[in-house]
Amino acid sequence: MAKPLVFGADYSVYVRTVRLTLEEKGIGYDLVPIDVFAEGGPPSDYLQRHPFGRIPAFEHDGFQLYETGAITRYIDETFEGPALQPSDLQRRARVNQVISIMDSYAYRILVWGIYVERVSKPSKVGFADEARIAENLPKAATCLKAVSDLMKDALWLTGDSLTLADLHAASMFGYFLMAPEGRTLIKDYPNLVSWWTRMADRPSMRATRPTT
Ligand SMILES: N[C@@H](CCC(=O)N[C@@H](CS)C(=O)NCC(=O)O)C(=O)O
Known part of the structure; x- marks a missing residue:
C-alpha cells in the first residue's frame, strides 16, 4: 500500500495537525511541498486537489481529500494504531466540539490575531500592530477559558486519553x-499549562516542528 501523501508546508497549522495525526497513529507519509504564501499563490494544478487553494490536501490509495477535520477523522478510522476518537458518544461529541472551537474561533485569534501580529509580521516589517493585539487578547482569553472549562481536571483536553482534539489544538497553541x-x-x-507541558513533550510534536 502506497504511503499517504500530505500536500502542504511544515509552517502550516492545519498541515501540522494532519501530520500529528499520522505520527500518533505511527503511519509513514510523504509531505509534498505546496507553498500557499508563495508569490502568485500555489501552483494552478493544486486547485484540482483543493479548489479553495488552502493547505493541507491529502491522498491515500488514490482517494483525495481536503479539509483537516475530514482528513484526521479518515486517518483515525482507516489506519491501525491508537484510537484518537472515543467510542463513547458524549466524549466523541466533546472532541468534535473542541475541534470546532479551535477552527471557528481560536485559529483566527490565537494564530493570526496574536502570533502573526506579535512575532511573524514584526520580523518582516519591523513593528507590531499593538491595537490589533490588544483587541485580540480578551478574545484569546475567551478561547482559553472555554477550552479550560471543558477540560476540567482531565489529563488531555477531552478526557484521560489523547484525541484528535489535542492534535487540532496543539498546532495552534504551538x-x-x-x-x-x-x-x-x-x-x-x-x-x-499542564496539558501543554505534556503535549509539547510528545515525539509527534518534535517530529512536526515547523522549520520555516
Ligand atoms: N478549513 C481548512 C483551513 C486550512 C487553512 O486555512 N490553511 C491555511 C494554512 S494553515 C492556508 O492554506 N492559508 C492560505 C490562505 O489563507 O490563503 C482546513 O480545515 O483544512
Missing part, C-alpha cells in the same frame, strides 16, 4: 505560545 502574550495568558489556566 504558535500562540511563541508570543509573550500567549505565555502570560495561559498561566491563568493551570490545566492548560
Whole structure:
C-alpha cells in the first residue's frame, strides 16, 4: 500500500495537525511541498486537489481529500494504531466540539490575531500592530477559558486519553505560545499549562516542528 501523501508546508497549522495525526497513529507519509504564501499563490494544478487553494490536501490509495477535520477523522478510522476518537458518544461529541472551537474561533485569534501580529509580521516589517493585539487578547482569553472549562481536571483536553482534539489544538497553541502574550495568558489556566507541558513533550510534536 502506497504511503499517504500530505500536500502542504511544515509552517502550516492545519498541515501540522494532519501530520500529528499520522505520527500518533505511527503511519509513514510523504509531505509534498505546496507553498500557499508563495508569490502568485500555489501552483494552478493544486486547485484540482483543493479548489479553495488552502493547505493541507491529502491522498491515500488514490482517494483525495481536503479539509483537516475530514482528513484526521479518515486517518483515525482507516489506519491501525491508537484510537484518537472515543467510542463513547458524549466524549466523541466533546472532541468534535473542541475541534470546532479551535477552527471557528481560536485559529483566527490565537494564530493570526496574536502570533502573526506579535512575532511573524514584526520580523518582516519591523513593528507590531499593538491595537490589533490588544483587541485580540480578551478574545484569546475567551478561547482559553472555554477550552479550560471543558477540560476540567482531565489529563488531555477531552478526557484521560489523547484525541484528535489535542492534535487540532496543539498546532495552534504551538504558535500562540511563541508570543509573550500567549505565555502570560495561559498561566491563568493551570490545566492548560499542564496539558501543554505534556503535549509539547510528545515525539509527534518534535517530529512536526515547523522549520520555516
Ligand atoms: N478549513 C481548512 C483551513 C486550512 C487553512 O486555512 N490553511 C491555511 C494554512 S494553515 C492556508 O492554506 N492559508 C492560505 C490562505 O489563507 O490563503 C482546513 O480545515 O483544512
